[in-house]
Amino acid sequence: MNTHTTDSHDGLRDDLALISNWITPGARVLDLGCGDGALLAHLQAHKQVSGYGLEIDADNVIECVAAGVNVLQLDLDAGLEQFEDNSFDFVVMSSALQEVRRPDELVDEMLRIGRDSIVTFPNFGHWKPRVSLGLRGLMPVSGSLPNRWYDTPNIHLCTVRDFETLCRQKQVDIVRRHVVNHAHRSNIGMRTFPNLLGEIALYQLRHHATA
Amino acid sequence: MATHADFPGSVGLVEPHTLHVEGPMPLDCGKKLSQFELVYETYGTLNADASNAVLICHALSGNHHAAGYHDDTDPKPGWWDKCIGPGKMIDTDRFFVVCPANLGGYNGSTGPHSAHPETGRHYGPDFPVVTVGDWVRSQDILRDALGIEQWCAVIGGSLGGMQVMQWSIDFPDRLRHAVVIAAAPKLSAQNIAFNEIARQAIVTDPEFHGGRYYEHNVVPRRGLMLARMLGHITYLSDEAMRAKFGRDLRDGRISYGFDVEFQVESYLRYQGASFVDRFDANTYLLMTKALDYFDPAHAHGGDLARAFEPVTARFMVISFTSDWRFAPARSREIVDALVDAGKQVSYAEVTSDLGHDDFLLTMPHYVNTLRAYLNRAAVEIGA
Numbered sequence: 001m002n003t004h005t006t007d008s009h010d011g012l013r014d015d016l017a018l019i020s021n022w023i024t025p026g027a028r029v030l031d032l033g034c035g036d037g038a039l040l041a042h043l044q045a046h047k048q049v050s051g052y053g054l055e056i057d058a059d060n061v062i063e064c065v066a067a068g069v070n071v072l073q074l075d076l077d078a079g080l081e082q083f084e085d086n087s088f089d090f091v092v093m094s095s096a097l098q099e100v101r102r103p104d105e106l107v108d109e110m111l112r113i114g115r116d117s118i119v120t121f122p123n124f125g126h127w128k129p130r131v132s133l134g135l136r137g138l139m140p141v142s143g144s145l146p147n148r149w150y151d152t153p154n155i156h157l158c159t160v161r162d163f164e165t166l167c168r169q170k171q172v173d174i175v176r177r178h179v180v181n182h183a184h185r186s187n188i189g190m191r192t193f194p195n196l197l198g199e200i201a202l203y204q205l206r207h208h209a210t211a
Numbered sequence: 212m213a214t215h216a217d218f219p220g221s222v223g224l225v226e227p228h229t230l231h232v233e234g235p236m237p238l239d240c241g242k243k244l245s246q247f248e249l250v251y252e253t254y255g256t257l258n259a260d261a262s263n264a265v266l267i268c269h270a271l272s273g274n275h276h277a278a279g280y281h282d283d284t285d286p287k288p289g290w291w292d293k294c295i296g297p298g299k300m301i302d303t304d305r306f307f308v309v310c311p312a313n314l315g316g317y318n319g320s321t322g323p324h325s326a327h328p329e330t331g332r333h334y335g336p337d338f339p340v341v342t343v344g345d346w347v348r349s350q351d352i353l354r355d356a357l358g359i360e361q362w363c364a365v366i367g368g369s370l371g372g373m374q375v376m377q378w379s380i381d382f383p384d385r386l387r388h389a390v391v392i393a394a395a396p397k398l399s400a401q402n403i404a405f406n407e408i409a410r411q412a413i414v415t416d417p418e419f420h421g422g423r424y425y426e427h428n429v430v431p432r433r434g435l436m437l438a439r440m441l442g443h444i445t446y447l448s449d450e451a452m453r454a455k456f457g458r459d460l461r462d463g464r465i466s467y468g469f470d471v472e473f474q475v476e477s478y479l480r481y482q483g484a485s486f487v488d489r490f491d492a493n494t495y496l497l498m499t500k501a502l503d504y505f506d507p508a509h510a511h512g513g514d515l516a517r518a519f520e521p522v523t524a525r526f527m528v529i530s531f532t533s534d535w536r537f538a539p540a541r542s543r544e545i546v547d548a549l550v551d552a553g554k555q556v557s558y559a560e561v562t563s564d565l566g567h568d569d570f571l572l573t574m575p576h577y578v579n580t581l582r583a584y585l586n587r588a589a590v591e592i593g594a
Contacts, residue, residue, distance in 0.1 A: 070556055072557065082543070
């Protein structure tokens with residue numbers, strides 16, 4: 001399932017570098033929750049990609065503008081109905097799925113707007129959160145889940161199995177899956193037991209091809 | 212002689228220039244101006260390849276005097292002095308800033324108060340109704356006269372933002388960047404309704420004399436004052452008025468009469484009265500009509516994205532959360548159409564308190580966003 005081709009990623013955050021590898025040159029990209037615009041800036045510089053980032057935080061918006069990235073200061077929870085069907089090659093949402101009000105509806109919207117969607121999220125099924133909750137009886141705090149229960153923006157945490165169940169229900173094709181640890185490295189263990197050993201999950205999704 | 216150093220952070224003393232244009236210039240209404248004058252100011256220095264020019268388009272009550280002072284005793288600088296100057300948001304150390312007064316205005320470019328070339332009398336009501344498109348065409352004549360191939364950016368707030376959109380559609384090759392602040396792609400019925408009340412206040416003033424009040428040596432004072440008072444309410448948010456005036460009484464007690472009692476009444480009367488001294492009633496009528504008529508999507512069956520098809524400029528669109536005259540949703544209509552048309556656009560929604568007039572001020576998020584945007588624009592052209 002994994003691709004092992006890599007491009008040059010001078011200083012790009014590891015998870016964004018992984019996403020960048022999946023995006024085809026010249027694509028039109030919509031990046032939901034684009035932060036400081038690092039992914040789009042990289043894709044513009046190295047893959048002739050065009051597109052827009054959506055971001056709610058004012059300081060991040062300024063960073064995007066300074067980086068020459070098209071950024072739209074919008075709230076993902078307000079919906080994406082202004083974007084037309086199939087108007088982008090890729091719709092990306094990195095580490096924001098668990099922060100939105102209705103992740104299932106947002107995934108629907110991503111699939112509607114983009115030919116391909118790329119979603120990443122922290123895997124709550126990883127053994128560390130399981131140990132923390134199951135044995136110690138405490139909400140997990142870790143590298144990929146750094147916040148405490150009362151100040152976390154994560155309101156819809158899920159596991160790899162949860163997410164794939166949702167994809168099955170929605171009849172979504174999982175084009176690729178990649179699970180990595182907090183340092184964004186993968187190994188055979190994670191590939192064999194993704195829900196137990198993967199800390200961060202990356203998915204490329206597509207509407208189920210109807211015959 | 213006062214110098215730049217006497218006005219720290221300001222462009223200092225400035226003087227207006229005049230461009231005489233021999234027409235005829237055809238207008239959207241079908242009439243022609245046989246000749247006209249455009250009055251404008253410039254700040255900063257045009258670079259060798261004339262690539263660092265920025266055009267400022269003014270709003271309803273603006274004019275060519277956007278920054279600096281006209282003389283040492285000037286109590287107030289130009290209308291956008293907070294944002295235009297050395298090191299400011301629109302940095303005159305890097306850009307050559309040009310601000311013309313629009314046709315139909317007062318105390319500037321040719322307008323109803325000017326002398327009609329044939330009769331020698333004031334145009335008055337005979338001054339043709341001008342549109343945003345007419346303004347942009349006249350500004351393009353100024354561009355050419357100044358030897359500028361392409362504006363680095365065209366910037367405007369409110370009605371000024373509408374001119375920016377028109378520029379990007381009518382003269383796509385003549386601007387690199389379009390900065391649209393606190394604007395709308397067209398007026399709503401509510402917006403037009405407010406304008407109509409303002410116009411009715413003016414034309415029903417007994418001193419209006421069908422627009423020929425100059426010849427009677429009067430001004431429709433009450434009408435223009437009411438128009439401005441009404442307008443001012445729409446420029447401020449409910450929250451801002453609450454914070455500024457609340458229900459404070461001017462004399463501390465209710466007098467059971469109809470004279471000024473609440474502070475907000477006093478404020479509005481002051482705003483209205485001082486406006487009469489610096490503005491012209493016929494100009495007010497023309498400016499509100501230009502607002503009402505602006506609708507670039509109209510020629511494309513209401514499809515704004517299609518209207519934006521010729522656009523090559525990159526857009527920065529900014530709105531303010533407390534603005535209810537042109538609320539953020541109106542700016543998002545512009546943004547959505549640009550996205551649909553596949554154009555380059557960024558959008559910032561600035562959290563604010565004051566209302567529509569926030570675009571004249573310097574909230575950090577607003578200033579830093581536009582500064583970052585214009586910095587890139589300057590770097591692109593090596594300024």
